[in-house]
Amino acid sequence: MRTKALFLWLTLLLGGCQATHTLKAPEVDYNQQLPAINVSVMGLPSWMLRDELRRRGTFNEVKAGRSADGYNVLVIANSDVGALQPQMFLSAFTLFLVPVPVSWDSTLIFSLSHGTEVLGVYTVHNQTKSWRGAFNASGGQFEHVQLIADTFIAQVLKDQPFRREALKNAAGI
Amino acid sequence: MIRVFALLTLLLGLAGCHSMSPIHIDEELTPNAGSGVAYVVGVVGIWPKAVNTAQDQMLMIRQRGSDNFATARLHNEFYARTPRDVRETGHGIGTLFVMPLKPGRYELYNLRFDHGSSVSWSREDFTIPFQLEAGKAYYIGDFRAGCVTPGHSTCLFLHSDHLERDSALVRAKYPQVPGLQRLDLPNLYSATPFIREEDGASSSVYKSMLSGKL
Numbered sequence: 001m002r003t004k005a006l007f008l009w010l011t012l013l014l015g016g017c018q019a020t021h022t023l024k025a026p027e028v029d030y031n032q033q034l035p036a037i038n039v040s041v042m043g044l045p046s047w048m049l050r051d052e053l054r055r056r057g058t059f060n061e062v063k064a065g066r067s068a069d070g071y072n073v074l075v076i077a078n079s080d081v082g083a084l085q086p087q088m089f090l091s092a093f094t095l096f097l098v099p100v101p102v103s104w105d106s107t108l109i110f111s112l113s114h115g116t117e118v119l120g121v122y123t124v125h126n127q128t129k130s131w132r133g134a135f136n137a138s139g140g141q142f143e144h145v146q147l148i149a150d151t152f153i154a155q156v157l158k159d160q161p162f163r164r165e166a167l168k169n170a171a172g173i
Numbered sequence: 174m175i176r177v178f179a180l181l182t183l184l185l186g187l188a189g190c191h192s193m194s195p196i197h198i199d200e201e202l203t204p205n206a207g208s209g210v211a212y213v214v215g216v217v218g219i220w221p222k223a224v225n226t227a228q229d230q231m232l233m234i235r236q237r238g239s240d241n242f243a244t245a246r247l248h249n250e251f252y253a254r255t256p257r258d259v260r261e262t263g264h265g266i267g268t269l270f271v272m273p274l275k276p277g278r279y280e281l282y283n284l285r286f287d288h289g290s291s292v293s294w295s296r297e298d299f300t301i302p303f304q305l306e307a308g309k310a311y312y313i314g315d316f317r318a319g320c321v322t323p324g325h326s327t328c329l330f331l332h333s334d335h336l337e338r339d340s341a342l343v344r345a346k347y348p349q350v351p352g353l354q355r356l357d358l359p360n361l362y363s364a365t366p367f368i369r370e371e372d373g374a375s376s377s378v379y380k381s382m383l384s385g386k387l
Binding site for chain 2: 047050055057060
């Protein structure tokens with residue numbers, strides 16, 4: 001019995017289900033609606049970030065690339081998501097049964113523009129510590145990017161750049 | 174030995190040709206007493222001229238802003254299959270699906286092809302949005318799949334419109350469903366190359382690849 005409990009405890013410890021993030025999950029109403037955006041990403045797997053932005057359904061549509069007349073978001077990332085982690089070789093010696101500690105560190109600059117006019121620049125930083133092995137194959141990368149995407153959405157919802165632009169255009173007329 | 178074999182054959186014969194459901198709907202999207210019902214109707218299947226096909230082709234729909242999803246598929250194996258409501262010359266078969274869903278905002282966001290030994294899907298999701306209102310039935314169209322080469326290759330759907338044929342099928346099979354109205358999918362092009370209009374611009378190269386002429 002005691003060995004079983006110890007084994008369970010050890011598995012849980014090594015399994016390291018828990019990832020810790022420096023970012024907190026924002027509390028916003030994702031059901032608000034924002035216009036479609038074109039997202040191009042440098043320095044991070046772009047599909048990963050776009051899929052996490054799509055998931056919330058806040059932006060009417062999240063397209064790849066840039067458009068001449070729509071809203072563009074250029075993302076410049078300084079991130080190690082998707083990069084090779086040398087310590088994974090240690091885990092590989094044990095057939096990935098023993099996980100190794102990994103960390104993900106990302107700073108993303110989101111630049112939202114419409115035509116030549118920049119509507120807003122948002123910076124998001126997240127650092128994640130986790131364990132990576134057979135039981136946690138991605139090592140918390142997806143959670144890491146998901147929190148970044150959610151925080152960006154929350155910042156845009158708070159900042160209201162689209163409404164600001166509309167007001168400015170209305171004042172211009 | 175022969176007796177065992179005969180028994181096994183008999184068992185397979187009885188259990189086999191097992192008919193599977195073409196749809197799966199998450200519990201959160203299943204309509205309940207207070208929510209009202211909206212129907213999404215369409216056909217998913219294999220393109221008549223396709224040379225290479227997958228065993229299972231699936232369309233995936235989710236509620237916007239959540240991970241709750243619903244799927245429609247054609248499964249095609251000799252011992253287990255979804256109903257074949259449409260049958261054309263060549264390889265053409267199709268399953269009619271009628272999905273009762275809670276009203277709301279939805280999107281067609283991915284697809285899935287099962288080749289038996291491998292599975293493929295679009296790595297990046299797409300957004301083909303639509304709005305469902307209670308008490309209405311929406312016709313999403315006819316999605317027919319084919320693969321470019323045998324084995325673990327790229328597969329894609331050709332989309333076409335057969336509202337008249339499928340209305341008649343629905344009336345015969347599901348009399349409780351209200352009259353179908355066409356669902357407008359202006360964003361369908363964003364799922365290129367996984368979904369193409371069958372008669373749309375630049376579809377001919379896909380058709381010639383799927384039919385084995387290229």
